[in-house]
Amino acid sequence: MICTPLVGATPEQLGTELDMVLPKQPDMLEWRVDFFHGIANSAEVVRMAQSIKAAAGGIPILFTRRSTREGGEPIGMSEDQVVAMYEAVCHAKCVDLIDFEMSNDADHIAHLRSISRAHGIGLVLSFHHFSATPSQQELVARFELAQQLGADVAKIAVMPQRLDDVLTLLSATLQASTTLAIPVVSMSMGPYGSLTRLFGFAFGSALSFAVGANSSAPGQVPIEDLNTVLAIVNKSMG
Amino acid sequence: MICTPLVGATPEQLGTELDMVLPKQPDMLEWRVDFFHGIANSAEVVRMAQSIKAAAGGIPILFTRRSTREGGEPIGMSEDQVVAMYEAVCHAKCVDLIDFEMSNDADHIAHLRSISRAHGIGLVLSFHHFSATPSQQELVARFELAQQLGADVAKIAVMPQRLDDVLTLLSATLQASTTLAIPVVSMSMGPYGSLTRLFGFAFGSALSFAVGANSSAPGQVPIEDLNTVLAIVNKSMG
DSSP: OEEEEEOOSSHHHHHHHHHHHGGGOOSEEEEEGGGOTTTTOHHHHHHHHHHHHHHHTTOOEEEEOOOGGGTOOOOOOOHHHHHHHHHHHHHHTOOSEEEEETTSOHHHHHHHHHHHHHTTOEEEEEEEESSOOOOHHHHHHHHHHHHHTTOSEEEEEEOOSSHHHHHHHHHHHHHHHHHOSSOEEEEEOHHHHHHHHHHGGGGTBOOEEOBSSSOSSTTOOBHHHHHHHHHHHHHHTO | OEEEEEOOSSHHHHHHHHHHHGGGOOSEEEEEGGGOTTTTOHHHHHHHHHHHHHHHTTOOEEEEOOOGGGTOOOOOOOHHHHHHHHHHHHHHTOOSEEEEETTSOHHHHHHHHHHHHHTTOEEEEEEEESSOOOOHHHHHHHHHHHHHTTOSEEEEEEOOSSHHHHHHHHHHHHHHHHHOSSOEEEEEOHHHHHHHHHHGGGGTBOOEEOBSSSOSSTTOOBHHHHHHHHHHHHHHTO
16 A cells, blocks of 8 residues: 655645645555644644545545654644644544544543544554664564554654664564564655565555655655556566 | 576587577676586587587676576586586686586685686586575575685575575575675575565675576566666666
8 A cells, every 4th residue: 555645835735735745545644744834733734635635535534743843844833733633633523533642641642532433434543753763673663552542543653773673573473473463654755665665565564655646755766666666567577 | 687497408508598598788697507418428519608608799698507496497417417518618718707516525615716716717616595595594604605715706595485585595695795795696596586686786795696588486577677677776776
Protein backbone atom coordinates (compact mmCIF):
# COMPACT_ATOMS: atom_id res chain seq x y z
CA MET A 1 0.00 0.00 0.00
CA ILE A 2 1.22 3.46 -0.93
CA CYS A 3 0.39 6.59 1.06
CA THR A 4 1.00 10.05 -0.38
CA PRO A 5 1.40 13.07 1.92
CA LEU A 6 -0.40 16.39 1.48
CA VAL A 7 1.56 19.33 2.88
CA GLY A 8 -0.19 22.42 1.54
CA ALA A 9 -0.38 25.51 3.79
CA THR A 10 -3.70 26.80 2.38
CA PRO A 11 -6.89 25.33 0.89
CA GLU A 12 -5.66 26.52 -2.54
CA GLN A 13 -2.29 24.76 -2.16
CA LEU A 14 -4.00 21.60 -0.93
CA GLY A 15 -6.38 21.75 -3.90
CA THR A 16 -3.41 21.99 -6.29
CA GLU A 17 -1.70 19.09 -4.52
CA LEU A 18 -4.82 16.94 -4.78
CA ASP A 19 -5.05 17.70 -8.50
CA MET A 20 -1.51 16.41 -8.90
CA VAL A 21 -1.72 13.47 -6.51
CA LEU A 22 -5.11 11.88 -7.22
CA PRO A 23 -4.38 10.87 -10.83
CA LYS A 24 -1.45 8.84 -9.45
CA GLN A 25 -3.93 6.69 -7.51
CA PRO A 26 -2.30 6.28 -4.08
CA ASP A 27 -3.94 3.79 -1.69
CA MET A 28 -4.06 6.38 1.09
CA LEU A 29 -3.63 10.14 1.59
CA GLU A 30 -1.95 11.57 4.66
CA TRP A 31 -2.93 15.13 5.48
CA ARG A 32 -0.06 16.63 7.43
CA VAL A 33 -2.10 19.28 9.23
CA ASP A 34 0.97 20.78 10.93
CA PHE A 35 1.78 22.41 7.56
CA PHE A 36 -1.73 24.00 7.41
CA HIS A 37 -1.90 27.69 8.31
CA GLY A 38 -5.48 27.32 9.53
CA ILE A 39 -4.56 24.63 12.08
CA ALA A 40 -5.48 26.75 15.14
CA ASN A 41 -9.12 26.90 14.06
CA SER A 42 -10.63 23.43 14.49
CA ALA A 43 -13.72 24.32 12.48
CA GLU A 44 -11.49 25.31 9.57
CA VAL A 45 -9.50 22.09 9.95
CA VAL A 46 -12.70 20.02 9.85
CA ARG A 47 -13.96 21.90 6.77
CA MET A 48 -10.63 21.31 5.02
CA ALA A 49 -10.63 17.60 5.94
CA GLN A 50 -14.20 17.29 4.62
CA SER A 51 -13.12 18.96 1.40
CA ILE A 52 -10.13 16.59 1.03
CA LYS A 53 -12.37 13.58 1.74
CA ALA A 54 -14.89 14.71 -0.85
CA ALA A 55 -12.14 15.15 -3.46
CA ALA A 56 -10.43 11.84 -2.60
CA GLY A 57 -13.31 9.73 -3.88
CA GLY A 58 -13.03 6.92 -1.39
CA ILE A 59 -9.26 6.90 -0.85
CA PRO A 60 -8.77 6.65 2.94
CA ILE A 61 -7.49 9.80 4.67
CA LEU A 62 -4.89 9.64 7.44
CA PHE A 63 -4.92 12.79 9.60
CA THR A 64 -1.54 13.64 11.14
CA ARG A 65 -0.17 16.41 13.32
CA ARG A 66 3.58 15.72 13.46
CA SER A 67 5.24 17.42 16.44
CA THR A 68 8.44 19.45 15.98
CA ARG A 69 10.07 16.94 18.36
CA GLU A 70 9.46 14.22 15.74
CA GLY A 71 10.10 16.18 12.56
CA GLY A 72 6.94 18.30 12.14
CA GLU A 73 6.27 22.00 11.67
CA PRO A 74 5.92 24.51 14.55
CA ILE A 75 2.23 25.28 15.14
CA GLY A 76 2.07 27.39 18.32
CA MET A 77 -0.63 25.31 19.98
CA SER A 78 -0.69 23.62 23.36
CA GLU A 79 -1.00 19.83 23.49
CA ASP A 80 -4.49 20.21 24.97
CA GLN A 81 -5.47 22.28 21.93
CA VAL A 82 -3.98 19.65 19.63
CA VAL A 83 -5.99 16.92 21.34
CA ALA A 84 -9.13 19.06 21.05
CA MET A 85 -8.46 19.41 17.30
CA TYR A 86 -8.10 15.60 16.92
CA GLU A 87 -11.35 15.24 18.89
CA ALA A 88 -13.19 17.63 16.59
CA VAL A 89 -11.94 15.73 13.53
CA CYS A 90 -13.06 12.40 15.04
CA HIS A 91 -16.50 13.80 15.91
CA ALA A 92 -16.91 15.07 12.34
CA LYS A 93 -15.85 11.64 10.97
CA CYS A 94 -14.07 13.51 8.19
CA VAL A 95 -11.01 11.22 8.14
CA ASP A 96 -10.46 7.44 8.27
CA LEU A 97 -7.38 7.23 10.47
CA ILE A 98 -5.48 9.50 12.83
CA ASP A 99 -1.76 9.40 13.58
CA PHE A 100 -0.73 10.28 17.13
CA GLU A 101 2.80 10.00 18.52
CA MET A 102 3.29 7.43 21.25
CA SER A 103 5.66 9.79 23.05
CA ASN A 104 2.62 11.97 23.81
CA ASP A 105 1.03 12.13 27.25
CA ALA A 106 -0.46 8.73 28.18
CA ASP A 107 -3.80 10.31 29.10
CA HIS A 108 -4.01 12.00 25.71
CA ILE A 109 -3.26 8.72 23.94
CA ALA A 110 -5.91 6.86 25.97
CA HIS A 111 -8.43 9.65 25.36
CA LEU A 112 -7.90 9.71 21.58
CA ARG A 113 -7.93 5.90 21.46
CA SER A 114 -11.34 6.00 23.09
CA ILE A 115 -12.69 8.85 20.95
CA SER A 116 -11.41 7.45 17.66
CA ARG A 117 -12.78 3.98 18.39
CA ALA A 118 -16.18 5.44 19.29
CA HIS A 119 -16.30 7.08 15.86
CA GLY A 120 -14.96 4.14 13.85
CA ILE A 121 -11.68 5.87 13.11
CA GLY A 122 -8.39 3.93 13.08
CA LEU A 123 -5.51 4.93 15.34
CA VAL A 124 -1.89 4.89 14.15
CA LEU A 125 0.53 5.24 17.06
CA SER A 126 3.86 6.44 15.74
CA PHE A 127 7.49 6.95 16.73
CA HIS A 128 10.08 8.97 14.78
CA HIS A 129 13.79 9.45 15.36
CA PHE A 130 15.43 11.88 12.94
CA SER A 131 19.07 11.38 13.91
CA ALA A 132 19.62 7.69 14.69
CA THR A 133 18.31 4.11 14.60
CA PRO A 134 17.73 2.41 17.96
CA SER A 135 18.69 -1.26 18.38
CA GLN A 136 16.49 -4.01 16.94
CA GLN A 137 15.34 -4.87 20.47
CA GLU A 138 14.32 -1.26 21.18
CA LEU A 139 12.52 -0.96 17.85
CA VAL A 140 10.54 -4.14 18.48
CA ALA A 141 9.69 -2.86 21.98
CA ARG A 142 8.33 0.35 20.40
CA PHE A 143 6.15 -1.62 17.99
CA GLU A 144 4.89 -3.69 20.94
CA LEU A 145 4.20 -0.57 22.98
CA ALA A 146 1.97 0.78 20.20
CA GLN A 147 -0.06 -2.42 20.32
CA GLN A 148 -0.26 -2.31 24.13
CA LEU A 149 -1.53 1.27 23.91
CA GLY A 150 -4.37 0.07 21.71
CA ALA A 151 -3.12 1.11 18.26
CA ASP A 152 -4.73 -0.28 15.11
CA VAL A 153 -1.42 0.33 13.30
CA ALA A 154 2.12 0.76 14.70
CA LYS A 155 4.44 3.09 12.78
CA ILE A 156 8.18 3.69 13.20
CA ALA A 157 10.42 6.01 11.17
CA VAL A 158 14.12 6.28 12.02
CA MET A 159 17.30 7.69 10.54
CA PRO A 160 20.14 5.35 9.57
CA GLN A 161 23.67 6.54 10.29
CA ARG A 162 25.15 3.64 8.33
CA LEU A 163 23.85 0.92 6.02
CA ASP A 164 23.78 -1.57 8.87
CA ASP A 165 21.01 0.50 10.48
CA VAL A 166 18.84 -0.13 7.43
CA LEU A 167 19.14 -3.89 8.01
CA THR A 168 18.38 -3.38 11.72
CA LEU A 169 15.14 -1.57 10.84
CA LEU A 170 14.17 -4.30 8.36
CA SER A 171 14.94 -7.05 10.91
CA ALA A 172 12.83 -5.32 13.56
CA THR A 173 10.01 -4.86 11.05
CA LEU A 174 10.12 -8.52 10.05
CA GLN A 175 10.09 -9.60 13.69
CA ALA A 176 7.26 -7.26 14.72
CA SER A 177 5.16 -8.04 11.65
CA THR A 178 5.26 -11.75 12.44
CA THR A 179 4.66 -11.44 16.20
CA LEU A 180 2.19 -8.54 16.58
CA ALA A 181 -1.53 -8.79 15.90
CA ILE A 182 -1.70 -5.35 14.22
CA PRO A 183 -0.12 -4.15 10.95
CA VAL A 184 3.25 -2.44 11.27
CA VAL A 185 4.57 0.37 9.11
CA SER A 186 8.26 1.24 9.10
CA MET A 187 10.86 3.18 7.23
CA SER A 188 14.42 4.33 7.38
CA MET A 189 14.75 7.92 6.24
CA GLY A 190 17.32 9.75 4.12
CA PRO A 191 19.29 8.39 1.15
CA TYR A 192 20.19 5.00 2.69
CA GLY A 193 16.69 4.67 4.05
CA SER A 194 15.08 5.05 0.65
CA LEU A 195 15.87 1.34 0.25
CA THR A 196 13.28 0.57 2.93
CA ARG A 197 10.71 2.76 1.20
CA LEU A 198 11.21 0.64 -1.92
CA PHE A 199 11.60 -2.86 -0.41
CA GLY A 200 10.35 -2.64 3.18
CA PHE A 201 6.99 -4.13 2.21
CA ALA A 202 8.74 -7.43 1.50
CA PHE A 203 9.84 -7.50 5.16
CA GLY A 204 6.40 -6.76 6.57
CA SER A 205 5.84 -3.00 6.36
CA ALA A 206 2.19 -2.49 5.42
CA LEU A 207 2.56 1.01 3.97
CA SER A 208 5.19 3.13 2.21
CA PHE A 209 5.01 6.92 1.96
CA ALA A 210 5.74 8.17 -1.56
CA VAL A 211 5.72 11.57 -3.17
CA GLY A 212 2.72 12.52 -5.28
CA ALA A 213 3.37 16.27 -5.40
CA ASN A 214 5.55 17.25 -2.42
CA SER A 215 7.72 15.30 0.01
CA SER A 216 7.01 15.31 3.76
CA ALA A 217 10.16 13.51 5.00
CA PRO A 218 13.70 12.81 3.77
CA GLY A 219 14.22 9.94 1.33
CA GLN A 220 10.65 9.63 0.05
CA VAL A 221 10.61 8.42 -3.56
CA PRO A 222 8.16 9.41 -6.30
CA ILE A 223 5.03 7.26 -6.36
CA GLU A 224 5.75 6.28 -9.98
CA ASP A 225 9.16 4.84 -9.01
CA LEU A 226 7.69 2.98 -6.04
CA ASN A 227 4.95 1.49 -8.23
CA THR A 228 7.58 0.33 -10.74
CA VAL A 229 9.75 -1.32 -8.09
CA LEU A 230 6.74 -2.90 -6.33
CA ALA A 231 5.63 -4.50 -9.59
CA ILE A 232 9.11 -5.90 -10.32
CA VAL A 233 9.65 -7.19 -6.77
CA ASN A 234 6.21 -8.80 -6.65
CA LYS A 235 6.84 -10.50 -9.98
CA SER A 236 10.33 -11.63 -8.89
CA MET A 237 9.09 -13.01 -5.57
CA GLY A 238 6.41 -14.85 -7.49
CA MET B 1 27.52 -4.57 -12.51
CA ILE B 2 25.25 -7.09 -14.18
CA CYS B 3 26.39 -10.53 -15.34
CA THR B 4 24.29 -12.62 -17.69
CA PRO B 5 24.71 -16.41 -17.84
CA LEU B 6 25.04 -18.42 -21.05
CA VAL B 7 23.75 -21.98 -20.70
CA GLY B 8 23.56 -23.32 -24.26
CA ALA B 9 24.38 -27.00 -24.84
CA THR B 10 25.73 -26.53 -28.37
CA PRO B 11 27.56 -23.83 -30.36
CA GLU B 12 24.28 -23.13 -32.17
CA GLN B 13 22.36 -22.65 -28.91
CA LEU B 14 25.12 -20.45 -27.52
CA GLY B 15 25.06 -18.39 -30.71
CA THR B 16 21.31 -17.88 -30.35
CA GLU B 17 21.74 -16.92 -26.69
CA LEU B 18 24.44 -14.40 -27.56
CA ASP B 19 22.16 -12.87 -30.19
CA MET B 20 19.51 -12.38 -27.50
CA VAL B 21 21.81 -11.33 -24.67
CA LEU B 22 24.29 -8.93 -26.27
CA PRO B 23 21.75 -6.25 -27.28
CA LYS B 24 20.83 -6.04 -23.56
CA GLN B 25 24.39 -4.88 -22.81
CA PRO B 26 25.35 -6.83 -19.68
CA ASP B 27 28.61 -5.83 -17.97
CA MET B 28 29.82 -9.43 -17.95
CA LEU B 29 28.95 -12.79 -19.50
CA GLU B 30 29.25 -16.03 -17.56
CA TRP B 31 29.68 -19.11 -19.69
CA ARG B 32 28.39 -22.05 -17.67
CA VAL B 33 30.43 -24.71 -19.42
CA ASP B 34 28.81 -27.52 -17.42
CA PHE B 35 25.76 -27.11 -19.69
CA PHE B 36 27.95 -27.54 -22.82
CA HIS B 37 27.81 -30.95 -24.49
CA GLY B 38 31.35 -30.56 -25.81
CA ILE B 39 32.83 -30.06 -22.33
CA ALA B 40 34.90 -33.27 -22.38
CA ASN B 41 36.97 -31.98 -25.31
CA SER B 42 39.18 -29.14 -24.06
CA ALA B 43 40.08 -28.04 -27.60
CA GLU B 44 36.36 -27.69 -28.38
CA VAL B 45 35.82 -25.76 -25.13
CA VAL B 46 38.65 -23.36 -26.01
CA ARG B 47 37.29 -22.85 -29.54
CA MET B 48 33.84 -22.12 -28.12
CA ALA B 49 35.24 -19.69 -25.56
CA GLN B 50 37.19 -17.91 -28.31
CA SER B 51 34.05 -17.67 -30.37
CA ILE B 52 32.09 -16.22 -27.40
CA LYS B 53 34.88 -13.74 -26.70
CA ALA B 54 34.95 -12.64 -30.34
CA ALA B 55 31.17 -12.11 -30.34
CA ALA B 56 31.16 -10.33 -26.97
CA GLY B 57 33.04 -7.29 -28.29
CA GLY B 58 34.98 -6.52 -25.14
CA ILE B 59 32.45 -7.63 -22.52
CA PRO B 60 34.48 -9.65 -19.96
CA ILE B 61 33.85 -13.41 -19.99
CA LEU B 62 33.60 -15.41 -16.75
CA PHE B 63 34.24 -19.13 -17.31
CA THR B 64 32.45 -21.41 -14.86
CA ARG B 65 32.12 -25.12 -14.34
CA ARG B 66 29.54 -25.46 -11.58
CA SER B 67 29.72 -28.87 -9.85
CA THR B 68 26.58 -30.92 -9.26
CA ARG B 69 27.36 -30.59 -5.54
CA GLU B 70 26.84 -26.82 -5.84
CA GLY B 71 23.96 -26.73 -8.31
CA GLY B 72 25.60 -27.51 -11.66
CA GLU B 73 24.99 -30.07 -14.40
CA PRO B 74 26.44 -33.61 -14.41
CA ILE B 75 29.42 -33.76 -16.80
CA GLY B 76 31.00 -37.19 -16.32
CA MET B 77 34.54 -35.87 -15.89
CA SER B 78 37.06 -36.43 -13.09
CA GLU B 79 38.22 -33.41 -11.10
CA ASP B 80 41.68 -33.78 -12.66
CA GLN B 81 40.09 -33.53 -16.10
CA VAL B 82 38.14 -30.45 -14.98
CA VAL B 83 41.34 -28.79 -13.77
CA ALA B 84 43.05 -29.66 -17.07
CA MET B 85 40.16 -27.97 -18.93
CA TYR B 86 40.52 -24.81 -16.79
CA GLU B 87 44.28 -24.91 -17.50
CA ALA B 88 43.70 -25.12 -21.26
CA VAL B 89 41.31 -22.17 -21.09
CA CYS B 90 43.84 -20.13 -19.09
CA HIS B 91 46.66 -20.98 -21.50
CA ALA B 92 44.51 -19.90 -24.46
CA LYS B 93 43.63 -16.61 -22.66
CA CYS B 94 40.14 -16.94 -24.14
CA VAL B 95 38.32 -15.74 -20.99
CA ASP B 96 38.83 -12.92 -18.49
CA LEU B 97 37.89 -14.64 -15.24
CA ILE B 98 37.41 -18.19 -14.04
CA ASP B 99 35.06 -19.33 -11.26
CA PHE B 100 36.27 -22.25 -9.15
CA GLU B 101 34.53 -23.58 -6.05
CA MET B 102 36.42 -23.16 -2.81
CA SER B 103 35.18 -26.56 -1.66
CA ASN B 104 37.46 -28.08 -4.31
CA ASP B 105 40.74 -29.79 -3.48
CA ALA B 106 43.20 -27.29 -1.98
CA ASP B 107 45.95 -28.33 -4.41
CA HIS B 108 43.64 -27.75 -7.37
CA ILE B 109 42.72 -24.29 -6.06
CA ALA B 110 46.38 -23.36 -5.52
CA HIS B 111 47.29 -24.69 -8.98
CA LEU B 112 44.55 -22.76 -10.78
CA ARG B 113 45.37 -19.63 -8.74
CA SER B 114 48.92 -19.87 -9.99
CA ILE B 115 48.00 -20.67 -13.62
CA SER B 116 45.31 -17.97 -13.86
CA ARG B 117 47.60 -15.32 -12.37
CA ALA B 118 50.38 -16.25 -14.79
CA HIS B 119 47.99 -15.61 -17.67
CA GLY B 120 46.41 -12.43 -16.32
CA ILE B 121 43.08 -14.12 -15.67
CA GLY B 122 41.03 -13.24 -12.60
CA LEU B 123 39.98 -15.93 -10.11
CA VAL B 124 36.54 -16.02 -8.53
CA LEU B 125 36.41 -18.45 -5.61
CA SER B 126 32.81 -19.41 -4.95
CA PHE B 127 30.57 -21.13 -2.46
CA HIS B 128 26.96 -22.22 -3.08
CA HIS B 129 24.42 -23.74 -0.75
CA PHE B 130 21.15 -24.69 -2.44
CA SER B 131 19.11 -25.63 0.63
CA ALA B 132 19.99 -23.25 3.47
CA THR B 133 21.71 -20.05 4.60
CA PRO B 134 24.60 -20.44 7.06
CA SER B 135 24.94 -17.97 9.95
CA GLN B 136 26.33 -14.48 9.32
CA GLN B 137 29.56 -15.52 11.05
CA GLU B 138 29.96 -18.58 8.81
CA LEU B 139 29.24 -16.56 5.68
CA VAL B 140 31.81 -13.92 6.59
CA ALA B 141 34.32 -16.73 7.30
CA ARG B 142 33.66 -18.11 3.79
CA PHE B 143 34.28 -14.73 2.21
CA GLU B 144 37.52 -14.44 4.23
CA LEU B 145 38.59 -17.94 3.18
CA ALA B 146 38.27 -16.97 -0.48
CA GLN B 147 40.60 -14.03 0.11
CA GLN B 148 43.07 -16.22 2.04
CA LEU B 149 43.09 -18.68 -0.86
CA GLY B 150 44.14 -15.87 -3.16
CA ALA B 151 40.84 -15.04 -4.90
CA ASP B 152 40.43 -11.81 -6.87
CA VAL B 153 36.69 -12.00 -6.16
CA ALA B 154 34.77 -13.90 -3.44
CA LYS B 155 31.31 -15.19 -4.38
CA ILE B 156 28.61 -16.72 -2.18
CA ALA B 157 25.14 -17.91 -3.23
CA VAL B 158 22.82 -19.41 -0.64
CA MET B 159 19.17 -20.42 -0.28
CA PRO B 160 16.96 -18.61 2.23
CA GLN B 161 14.47 -20.75 4.14
CA ARG B 162 12.81 -17.66 5.58
CA LEU B 163 12.98 -13.91 5.00
CA ASP B 164 15.33 -13.49 7.93
CA ASP B 165 17.96 -15.45 5.98
CA VAL B 166 17.86 -12.76 3.30
CA LEU B 167 18.83 -10.15 5.91
CA THR B 168 21.57 -12.47 7.22
CA LEU B 169 23.08 -12.72 3.73
CA LEU B 170 22.91 -8.94 3.30
CA SER B 171 24.50 -8.33 6.72
CA ALA B 172 27.34 -10.73 5.92
CA THR B 173 27.83 -9.08 2.53
CA LEU B 174 27.95 -5.61 4.09
CA GLN B 175 30.45 -6.79 6.70
CA ALA B 176 32.70 -8.62 4.21
CA SER B 177 32.58 -5.82 1.64
CA THR B 178 33.82 -3.32 4.22
CA THR B 179 36.50 -5.55 5.77
CA LEU B 180 37.95 -7.53 2.83
CA ALA B 181 40.43 -6.17 0.29
CA ILE B 182 38.75 -7.93 -2.67
CA PRO B 183 35.27 -7.40 -4.17
CA VAL B 184 32.54 -9.66 -2.87
CA VAL B 185 29.57 -10.99 -4.83
CA SER B 186 26.58 -12.47 -3.04
CA MET B 187 23.03 -13.53 -3.56
CA SER B 188 20.18 -15.32 -1.93
CA MET B 189 18.43 -17.63 -4.37
CA GLY B 190 14.78 -18.47 -5.00
CA PRO B 191 11.78 -16.15 -4.68
CA TYR B 192 12.78 -14.50 -1.37
CA GLY B 193 16.35 -14.22 -2.57
CA SER B 194 15.39 -12.28 -5.68
CA LEU B 195 15.35 -9.26 -3.34
CA THR B 196 19.12 -9.57 -3.01
CA ARG B 197 19.54 -9.80 -6.76
CA LEU B 198 17.70 -6.48 -7.06
CA PHE B 199 19.24 -4.49 -4.25
CA GLY B 200 22.20 -6.48 -2.85
CA PHE B 201 24.52 -4.06 -4.65
CA ALA B 202 23.51 -1.39 -2.11
CA PHE B 203 24.94 -3.63 0.62
CA GLY B 204 28.23 -4.25 -1.13
CA SER B 205 27.68 -7.02 -3.69
CA ALA B 206 29.76 -6.11 -6.75
CA LEU B 207 27.80 -8.17 -9.28
CA SER B 208 24.27 -9.45 -9.82
CA PHE B 209 23.38 -12.29 -12.17
CA ALA B 210 20.40 -11.49 -14.38
CA VAL B 211 18.64 -13.29 -17.19
CA GLY B 212 19.41 -12.22 -20.74
CA ALA B 213 18.00 -15.28 -22.49
CA ASN B 214 17.96 -18.20 -20.03
CA SER B 215 18.26 -18.48 -16.26
CA SER B 216 21.10 -20.43 -14.62
CA ALA B 217 19.89 -20.38 -10.99
CA PRO B 218 16.60 -19.92 -9.10
CA GLY B 219 15.37 -16.37 -8.53
CA GLN B 220 17.34 -14.62 -11.29
CA VAL B 221 15.42 -11.64 -12.64
CA PRO B 222 15.38 -10.34 -16.22
CA ILE B 223 18.20 -7.91 -16.98
CA GLU B 224 15.64 -5.26 -18.02
CA ASP B 225 13.98 -5.41 -14.58
CA LEU B 226 17.32 -5.27 -12.79
CA ASN B 227 18.38 -2.24 -14.86
CA THR B 228 15.11 -0.49 -14.00
CA VAL B 229 15.46 -1.14 -10.26
CA LEU B 230 19.15 -0.19 -10.23
CA ALA B 231 18.36 3.16 -11.84
CA ILE B 232 15.58 3.91 -9.33
CA VAL B 233 17.62 2.84 -6.29
CA ASN B 234 20.67 4.81 -7.45
CA LYS B 235 18.52 7.90 -7.98
CA SER B 236 16.80 7.44 -4.60
CA MET B 237 20.08 6.96 -2.75
CA GLY B 238 21.32 10.09 -4.47
